[in-house]
Amino acid sequence: MPDSLAVSLPAPIAIMSFNRPGMLERVLASLKAQTLPVAEQRVHLFQDAARNRSGGMTRATEDEIAACISVFRRHFPDGVVHEAPHNLGIALNFDRAERFFFETLNAELGIFFEDDMVLSPHYLDALEKLSAFALAEERVGYVAAYGQHHASPEEHGRLRRRIMPMGHNWGFALTRRQWKRQREIVEGYLHFVRDCEYRYRPHEEIRAYFARFGVTTTQTSQDTAKEIASAVLGTARLMCFPAYGSYIGDVGEHYTPALYKALDFGRTVLFEHAPDGFDFPTTQELTTMIEATRAQLSDPARSNGVKVTSERLPADLFVDTLYRGLLDRQPDLAGFHSFTDALEKKALQPVDVVRSIVGSAEFSRSYAQRSPSGRTAGRQPSEEKPHTMARELQQRLFGEDIYAGFAPTLRKDLQGWNSHHPALTREITARRPRIVIDVGVWKGASTIHMAKHMQALGLDGAVIAVDTFLGSPEHWNRDRPDRIFEDLGLKHGWPSLYWQFLSNVVAEGVSDLVLPVPQTSENAAVILQRLGLRAGMVHIDAAHEYEPVLRDARMYWDLLEPGGLLIGDDHPWPGVARAARDFAAEVGQPLRVEEPKWMIEKA
Known part of the structure; x- marks a missing residue:
């Protein structure tokens, strides 16, 4: 790794600004106080505008915009001001800054600050060392030095050389290499924000776009788009552990001083010492970080409640x-x-x-x-639930709403195996099935994952979950060292899996899409055949033995519509692999394997 950043510094520095001149003053003062000299000509203010494209005012005033520019020119008289022609919003303001740095200036590296983080005098020093690693390591695209804001000075000192995954896109350096390779994904996101104010962006459409990459998330920000792009491309975003930056955004559209304090931002203690080097990840450690980030985006950690x-x-x-x-x-x-x-x-x-x-x-x-006085005349306090395919199927199967009056009785437990394999969401995105059948669901992790993806895509459909909810022979083995038997949740000798499944479905907000069928796979196939159902996709994961796997494949193949896809799990099991191979030969269709999943498409 290079010892200095001569190859990348003096890198251009962008200051992203809108309507907070007071905060901007503090940020610029801290930038001027860096131990590394900052060439003023390399500092660029990308100032957004107060008026939108049609001439209407946004959340800023003309006076606030003028004050921001004045503050910048006072601190960096030889810096460059880029005034937006109209209000762009944060996503497009960042986009023009990145294009200017990487297309116009042809810089190998760009540094980006917003108007809400005060820098330690050593911030650029730390960022220099991090950036040198990013330029030398093909798989690193973003680096930052704001560190762990809630850690104590003692922790900062003890872990001063630690490198960890980067969280927020604050005070970061970005390589041109990374910017170019993520352009296609980011450009797809920017399509949604070009013709509207950023705060009014189409959230559901953006979530559906993210879902195409196997990511189900409530977030729709431009930072999220770039984080997803990095994960999809297999590149890392890194930062150091010691805090060389302090977030000061205690007043804004979504923050109040009380909330800012509650989140511990106001307690950040900057690390006082200059960085003496970092312990950068090895090739294997970097791979582990990247894979962990991908897994987290595919199955984000949930709250304990x-x-x-x-x-x-x-x-x-x-x-x-x-x-x-x-x-x-x-x-x-x-x-x-x-x-x-x-x-x-x-x-x-x-x-x-x-x-x-x-x-x-x-x-x-x-x-x-x-x-009552403000309601539109004739409006009823409660409205009938809209008609959906899932509700229609509930009536045909059960004659009632099975979730009516049900309250989760068990804490959410999404224990599962291979439940978030990318093939599941990829194929749902490509095929947009109205009915998915999941055979062998345990506690519902795969069912819920697919239902949430359909929900994000806006599909009016249903995921039918077939299981006895009694467990398999493996689960009833009390001698297994992993104590899987305890997960049956026996009460008076009867497993609690059905109630765990329902509790999980309700907790995850997909009861409008999920229909459990508490039957054996054979009985369920007969019931669904009798209803005349045809599925666009079937996922079978009920057994590991040759005969039952082959039997499930045959029965549910008949329930697949032409062009539908049969996906199986646990291909590494010998009995499963043999059944998949034999069934593919039986129906005369190619077998595709993406371990541990196997797939056969119906012609």
Whole structure:
């Protein structure tokens, strides 16, 4: 690895600014105070505008824009100001900065700061060392030096050489190599924000776009798009552990001083010592980091839950429910993550979140409109649920809404194996099936994963989950060292898997799509045949032995529509591999294997 950054510095430095001249002042003062000299000509202010394309005002005033430019010119009189012709929003403002650095200046590396992070005098020194590694290592695209904001000075000192995955896109350096290779994915995202104000971007369409890459997320920000691009491309985003930057955005659209304090940003203690080098990851360690990031995006870590009366709800479900119930809308990205982060860290209690929303001006307006005097004449307080395919199938199968009156009785437990394989979401995205049948579901991890992907794509469909919910012979082996027997949750000798499955489905918000059929795979196939159902995709994972796997493949092949796909799991098991091979020969179709999944398409 190079010892210096002569190859990349003086790299151009972008300051992304909108309407906070006071914060910008602090950021620029800290940039001027760096131990590494900063050539003023290399510092560029990318100033967004107050008026939108049609001439209307945004959240900024002309005076605030002028004040930001004045502050910049006072600190960097020889710096370069790039005024936006109209309000671009953060995504397009970043896009023009990146294009200028990497296309116009042809820089190998660009450095990007926003107007809400004060830098330690050693920030650029640390970023130099990190950037040298990024330029030398093909698989590293982003680096930053803001570190762990909540760690103590003692921890910073003890772990001063540690490298870890980068979180927020704050104060980062980006290589031109990474910018070029992620362009196609990022450009696809920018398509959604070019013709609207960024805050009014089409969230559902963006989520559906992200789902095409196997990522189901509530987030729709430009930072998320770039994080997904890095993961898809197999590249890393790294930062150092010691904090060389302090986030100061305590006032903004989604932050209040109280919330900022609750999230511990105000307690950041900058590491005082200059970096003396970092222990950069080996090739294998880098691979592990990249794979872990991919896995996290495919199956994001969930909250342990928020205690509400005697029950616990996932923090994300709790916040989402509050927004929809109190404000009659889905949560915005920043508010959603501010509240869920605070709840998970126990910095806020549920009642604090409720008070914050109820105390907002938006709630006052919404409440006034929804009060009896403000309602539109003839509007009913409760409306009938819309007709969907899943509800129609519920009536045909059960004659009732099986979720009516059900409250989760068990804490969410999405234990599973191979449940988030990329083939599942990739094939759903490509085929857009209305009916998916999942045979052998255990606690529902694969069922829920596919249902959430269909939900993100806006598909009116259903995932039919077939299982006895009694466990398999492997689960009933009390001698297994992994104690899988205990996961049956026996009560008076009867497994609790069905109630665990229903609790998981409701907790994950996909009860409108998921229909459990508590039957053997043979009985369920007969029942579904009798209803005349045809599926666009079938996933079989009920057995590991040759005969039952072959039997399931034959039965559910008959339930597949032409052009549908049969996907099986556990191909490394000898009995499964043999059954897959024999069945492919039997139907005269090619067998495709993506371990541990195997696939046969119906002509």
